[in-house]
Amino acid sequence: MAQQNITIKVNGTDQAAEIEQRLLLVHFIRENLALTGTHIGCDTTHCGACTLILDGKAVKSCTVFAVQADGKEVLTIEGMTTNGELHPLQEGFMEEHGLQCGFCTPGMIMSSYALLQENKNPTEAEIRWGISGNLCRCTGYVNIVKAVQYAAQKA
Amino acid sequence: MRQIDAALHVRGESQYVDDVPPPEGLLQAAVFGSPLAHGRINSLDLTAARQVEGVLAVLTAADIPGENQIGPIIADEAMLADGEVHYIGQPVAIVVASSRRIARQGVAAITLDCSPLPVIVDPKEAFGRNEIIGVPRTIARGDVDAAWADCDLVLEGSCDLGGQEHVYLETQRSRAIPLEGGRLRIHASTQSPYAGQRMIARILGVPFNRIEIDVQRLGGAFGGKEDQATQWACVAALSAWHTGRPVEIVLSRAEDMRMTGKRHPYRSDFKIGLSAEGRILAYQVAHYQNAGAGADLSPAVLERTLLHSTGSYAIPNVRLFGVSCRTNLPPNTAFRGFGGPQGMFVMECAIARAAEAMGKPVAEIQRLNLLGAGDHFPYGQPTGSDYARTTWDQAARSYDLPAIESRIAEHNATHFETKRGVAVMPVCFGISFTTTYMNQASALLHVYSDGSVGLSTGGVEMGQGLHTNLAGIAASALGIAATRIRVESTNTTRIANMSPSAASSTTLLNGNAVLLAANQILDRLKSLAAAELDLPGPADVSIADEQVLVGGEPAGLSWTELVGRAFKARTGLSAHGFYATPEIHYDKATEQGSPFAYHVYGAAIIEVTLDCLRGTYTIDSVKITHDLGRSLNERVDLGQIEGGLAQGLGWVSLEDLQYGPDGRLLSPALATYKVPDAHFMPDDIQTNFIPIADDTNAASNPGPYGSKAVGEPPLMYGIGLFFALRRAMRAFRPDLDLPFVSPLTPERVLMALYPEGHVAFPPIASAVEAAHER
Numbered sequence A: 001m002a003q004q005n006i007t008i009k010v011n012g013t014d015q016a017a018e019i020e021q022r023l024l025l026v027h028f029i030r031e032n033l034a035l036t037g038t039h040i041g042c043d044t045t046h047c048g049a050c051t052l053i054l055d056g057k058a059v060k061s062c063t064v065f066a067v068q069a070d071g072k073e074v075l076t077i078e079g080m081t082t083n084g085e086l087h088p089l090q091e092g093f094m095e096e097h098g099l100q101c102g103f104c105t106p107g108m109i110m111s112s113y114a115l116l117q118e119n120k121n122p123t124e125a126e127i128r129w130g131i132s133g134n135l136c137r138c139t140g141y142v143n144i145v146k147a148v149q150y151a152a153q154k155a
Numbered sequence B: 001m002r003q004i005d006a007a008l009h010v011r012g013e014s015q016y017v018d019d020v021p022p023p024e025g026l027l028q029a030a031v032f033g034s035p036l037a038h039g040r041i042n043s044l045d046l047t048a049a050r051q052v053e054g055v056l057a058v059l060t061a062a063d064i065p066g067e068n069q070i071g072p073i074i075a076d077e078a079m080l081a082d083g084e085v086h087y088i089g090q091p092v093a094i095v096v097a098s099s100r101r102i103a104r105q106g107v108a109a110i111t112l113d114c115s116p117l118p119v120i121v122d123p124k125e126a127f128g129r130n131e132i133i134g135v136p137r138t139i140a141r142g143d144v145d146a147a148w149a150d151c152d153l154v155l156e157g158s159c160d161l162g163g164q165e166h167v168y169l170e171t172q173r174s175r176a177i178p179l180e181g182g183r184l185r186i187h188a189s190t191q192s193p194y195a196g197q198r199m200i201a202r203i204l205g206v207p208f209n210r211i212e213i214d215v216q217r218l219g220g221a222f223g224g225k226e227d228q229a230t231q232w233a234c235v236a237a238l239s240a241w242h243t244g245r246p247v248e249i250v251l252s253r254a255e256d257m258r259m260t261g262k263r264h265p266y267r268s269d270f271k272i273g274l275s276a277e278g279r280i281l282a283y284q285v286a287h288y289q290n291a292g293a294g295a296d297l298s299p300a301v302l303e304r305t306l307l308h309s310t311g312s313y314a315i316p317n318v319r320l321f322g323v324s325c326r327t328n329l330p331p332n333t334a335f336r337g338f339g340g341p342q343g344m345f346v347m348e349c350a351i352a353r354a355a356e357a358m359g360k361p362v363a364e365i366q367r368l369n370l371l372g373a374g375d376h377f378p379y380g381q382p383t384g385s386d387y388a389r390t391t392w393d394q395a396a397r398s399y400d401l402p403a404i405e406s407r408i409a410e411h412n413a414t415h416f417e418t419k420r421g422v423a424v425m426p427v428c429f430g431i432s433f434t435t436t437y438m439n440q441a442s443a444l445l446h447v448y449s450d451g452s453v454g455l456s457t458g459g460v461e462m463g464q465g466l467h468t469n470l471a472g473i474a475a476s477a478l479g480i481a482a483t484r485i486r487v488e489s490t491n492t493t494r495i496a497n498m499s500p501s502a503a504s505s506t507t508l509l510n511g512n513a514v515l516l517a518a519n520q521i522l523d524r525l526k527s528l529a530a531a532e533l534d535l536p537g538p539a540d541v542s543i544a545d546e547q548v549l550v551g552g553e554p555a556g557l558s559w560t561e562l563v564g565r566a567f568k569a570r571t572g573l574s575a576h577g578f579y580a581t582p583e584i585h586y587d588k589a590t591e592q593g594s595p596f597a598y599h600v601y602g603a604a605i606i607e608v609t610l611d612c613l614r615g616t617y618t619i620d621s622v623k624i625t626h627d628l629g630r631s632l633n634e635r636v637d638l639g640q641i642e643g644g645l646a647q648g649l650g651w652v653s654l655e656d657l658q659y660g661p662d663g664r665l666l667s668p669a670l671a672t673y674k675v676p677d678a679h680f681m682p683d684d685i686q687t688n689f690i691p692i693a694d695d696t697n698a699a700s701n702p703g704p705y706g707s708k709a710v711g712e713p714p715l716m717y718g719i720g721l722f723f724a725l726r727r728a729m730r731a732f733r734p735d736l737d738l739p740f741v742s743p744l745t746p747e748r749v750l751m752a753l754y755p756e757g758h759v760a761f762p763p764i765a766s767a768v769e770a771a772h773e774r
């Protein structure tokens, strides 16, 4: 199978690798880089568990080839802390109990991050639309919305 | 107290089975599932699969050294199909390879030659052909046959309730690691480590003590990993056994949806008789449970259906019949509520039908018939509580139900294209495993000499907040900070013979076991403290805020000092606690007993707005009054209520499992199977609780520190959406006799509103005129 050399800046560090062209970005992140905070929930772009930030935009990495990220910047959940300090969104999900099993949490945080980049002061309806591509089967979303509001207020 | 794993979750550092760094030489397994829903296997061709480069082993039933059997209640479920296949996706062969992709290539290269046999997907058809599992059950009270004559109104009807896919966000997975001496350690995503251990031992033909199951956490489960996780733990274990290498299996979402069982679809027939004022005098129901191809937990689920078939109502004469019907779907299984929701749903359908026929508000009939403190359930257990009425009345009062009613009447009188509806959904849910012996649990508590604590129980953390609760219980009991307590993984070498984490009883059982263990340590430490402080005995000694107190005053001895001294004084700092729920029993021969430690009650008011031209709808609000007892952690409990509610709402509205006549699931992906997202859920969800001082239900509650179970009951609030929608639909089409078919997807709503097709017809024209005239 065709191989290709790629370099992706992941959480601020250049990662060069020779990979198979069909390798999905989520597998590159999880398996090649051992960044397992990005989860896989559906494989088909419906659950959002695999959401990460690619050149500033939230993408579902289960349907992006790693080669499509070549030369670009990726931010994953592991890159959200700075010098050990939690991002306001991470704090919000903790403080507002916006998590139960935690499986959706990294993807939720990354989608919310993209939302807040575009809209610093979203209304509740905008938050609900903004994260409606991410499924959570545990919480009923009440506290997830609160967590995003917490972060918006804090930022 | 925060959720104990929150800091790990938000950093992406919490490890699920396949997040743990892979051991050297880890192989991947994939499963070949039956392409036919029913057939006789003529031949299985594995040659091509074996030739795929990177495939190390292809295993079939013939490779199972022990017994090819994993049925948890009835031995009717082969781990790998042998001779016949009974549902699409039924595991037939395992391919073990160097990567998951190669394993799947191997699976694709397998061919199965099969002669088709007749396929049944409908439970009533199965019943007609005597395809039943276990024995039909009947709970009766009073004399239902005689009672019909006394009724002013007798009505019959039938319901068709859909199943529900769990959609735990983490699909089924397991990793098996061979250890010395032929032992295996399996890291599994299971609610039932002991079931995994038992079944792996069975298929391998080894004693239980050769198999270690370890569970750190689950990415959701909801019942779907109670016994259905066992299959995948067995796949990993058998593969590791044969290859001598670590083997992992992770199902794709499509595999998971196709191969695993779900909430049972039910078809039910009811007959209800009432007095003119609306008192229910007699109720009879027959539940035909779609069990799928194997028993799995179906008989136990059916039992809970029957035990909940009269919902929150007191009915003097009842006959509740249920039967598990064998069809060619994957074996259906536990799902939050465990059969209770179906029983209660059908009862509500009967009441709705009666109210509609009598021209009375549904809520009036519901309220009139609610259980009181002196009433008995049909299985003989007294309610001992007035909570059905207390919760209903508090909901109606605190959320001003009359005002909601008049707002809705006003809207419906002035709008044509949209109609609004409201329903009240009372919940009464029995707490305990109905199989009495399962109500037992153990805890193992270590206090290390530095004062930190390691706590193991048989309970599994699956997002429900168990570990947070357990740490809180241990911390309160020992008088120390919760941060000192590490709740360890759930492991069969530390805790033997554990019950599954299910039946809303995990905190009750394991929390009490923790208390029993903690109290042993506490007694030893107090005696030691008394000796150290030259007191005559430990009676006045207590520990709080990490300090030893004597007569409530600090004695200048800290927790860490005390523990250090205890260690040097050769005091045992480990303890094992064992708990069994007292006083519960059930006699299946008479179908009478007291199977539940207590019942949890509540009521929810659900409002919906229906777009009558499109069939789409918006849930405006859900307002709940819930009986929480003395909450161990209100945030955790509220999260359970909101999450359970979301699943209940989804079950009756969006979540549509469609099967073809050939037994094929037509909605096998999240593209076609919709679950509630943040936008679907109402902005307005309110919850209030019954004041603890009024707790008439407290005496019988064995929950740690007076806490009550909260895992399952809130799911059933969601059922109210069905009836709120029905009301809105009837406001638009009062002329129609609407069927009781769930889920009410927008598509189904639209078809029901326009049975004549989409041409304009008089009712609409006149309604438009009427609306315009106002």
Ligand code: FES
Pocket (backbone or CB within 6 Å): A039, A040, A041, A042, A043, A044, A045, A046, A047, A048, A049, A050, A051, A060, A061, A062, A063
């Ligand atoms: S795994 Fe990518 S969206 Fe679900």
Ligand code: FES
Pocket (backbone or CB within 6 Å): A098, A099, A100, A101, A102, A103, A104, A105, A135, A136, A137, A138, A139, B169, B219, B220, B463
């Ligand atoms: S917390 Fe479990 S899926 Fe969201």
